[in-house]
Amino acid sequence: MNTQSTGRWAALKSRLRPALNRIRRTVPRGWRIVVGILLMIGGVFGFLPILGFWMIPLGIMVAAMDINLYRRWRRQSR
Numbered sequence: 001m002n003t004q005s006t007g008r009w010a011a012l013k014s015r016l017r018p019a020l021n022r023i024r025r026t027v028p029r030g031w032r033i034v035v036g037i038l039l040m041i042g043g044v045f046g047f048l049p050i051l052g053f054w055m056i057p058l059g060i061m062v063a064a065m066d067i068n069l070y071r072r073w074r075r076q077s078r
Contacts, residue, residue: 016058023062036063 027035039059046053065071 012057016061019058020061020065024065027062029066032065033063036060036065 023032023035036059039055039062041059042051043053043055043059045051046055
């Protein structure tokens with residue numbers, strides 16, 4: 001990854017952080033995967049007015065909250 005794409009990724013993460021924290025607090029653990037998959041499906045229809053392509057990375061992040069491999073990697077990267 002070059003520095004420009006790294007900066008974009010960091011900006012995306014900082015914009016989505018409040019939404020992810022709210023989802024982590026309010027959505028039960030097993031439902032997060034379901035919500036993540038629904039967000040990714042909705043992101044596929046990003047050409048429609050209400051839905052958007054922004055839903056795909058958000059869905060991946062929400063679904064990854066319950067995957068142990070991702071959580072282990074995230075703890076080590078801090």
